[in-house]
Amino acid sequence: MSGYNPLVLSEEVRKHVSRTTKEGEERKYYRFRGGKWYGGIATGDVVGCNLRCGFCWSWRFSHVYAGGWFESAESAFRKIFEIARRHNYEYVRLSGGEPTLSRNHLLQVIKLFSETRYTFILETNGLLIGYDPSYARDLAEFPNLVVRVSLKGACEKEFHALTGADPSFFRIQLKSLENLLASGFKPCREVYPAVMLSFSTPESYSLLKMELSKISEALTSCIDEEYVILYPHVVEIMKERGLKPNISYTPEGVPDFMI
Template identity: 60%
Template sequence: MPGLDPFKLTEEVYKKVARFNKGFEERRYYRFRGGKWYGGIATGDVVGCNLRCKFCWSWRYSYYTDKGEFYNPLQVFEKVYGIAREKGYRYVRLSGGEPTISWRHLIELVKLIDETDKVFILETNGLLIGRNENYAKELANHANIVVRVSFKGVSPEEFEMLTGADRSFFQYQFKALENLLNAGLRPGEDFYPAVMLSFSDQAGYTRFKSQLAKIHPKLVDSIDEEYVILYPHVVELLKRNNLKPKVAYRPDGIPDFMI
């Protein structure tokens, strides 16, 4: 039986988490915060995603669409830039869900960040950028952006098992990298891959690297390796899905192989 279609899910989620108001595309957010990632970053956590990852740390907000409140791009800018300026952070980002679902909102926010000394890190599963090369071209117009394409596993089968999406959509993540490269972004600097490895074996990871190398060898050297962090609500979700990672970490950073 085929898995879910993330592009159809995008359309359904969009109806609930985005809207136009007074000429601006607004998006639902459930919080704004500072944090230690990337050496310090200001974050706006969005509601809604087009995947259903079974290890998602934000599943209580990414799975559901009735949480949070709507903000326009300027309001979000004021929130995240204010946090970054107060804390002395160089970076800002959107996280928690899939930012590319509300594309115009995202681009208007990136434009505002362009006028500052901050760098916007776009954390994305890449599916919509892989489907639409114009998205990559539009991102290439902005100097203060880094795109982090987060792969959900190292193979089509693993992608389907982890996300609930049909395995045929896995290739759109690679296509996102190709589109970003073709748009003129620099691999390893302006964009790079991340990959969830908690459920992978070494042979699969080796094949994954080979596929990256066919796009550009610098992508292999710039992989951000991700592993499950065993927050209590993540453990709850893993148990619901009868899923046990091969490698995971406790919130304090200590390896933990038992759930």
């Protein structure tokens, strides 16, 4: 079983979605929005990702780079801040693609929010943090940060089936949790795993919990269980990739806790 190397892909994607100007590192975005996730959150959706998940809700921007526009950290901060202020949200985030691809940009955005009352939620697949422990140490400098590591499946085989990447990189995802805890993040309160379980089995999920308990027993108590929502464009990419979820939701049938 083989597949692409997400770290090599990271370098290729970065060329298209990140640039350095006199304003610092700029990142491509394709929208800024408010939403009901986390009970209300202001979001900047970034272009580009280092995985090619066959269930991705934002694949039209995360798998290709033609759309979007560049924003400096300061301008992205101002747009997200204004949405949060207007709606009286408590949380802010970058989403859509993989935020960690533009390291300096991300750290600057988080730094700017660290001087506000808002909690920044970093949604990441964890690969770059798992590969480079210094990334976790840099993130640990910010007291307002919560890291949500989104695992793609519950084991190496599922990871490969869902992403097409070399299955060994599933271990790098797990390593990101280890690196973050070693850098001082508190399990559950400041870092926690999310797992796409629509394509998993009860057996693989049980084995994942055992793997997480080796990192920290606490992590098994705060797993964010993810399931595919059948938006038309998600159904399109799943059909193309031959993926059939065991559990899924229609947009109209999403439980309140998932909205």
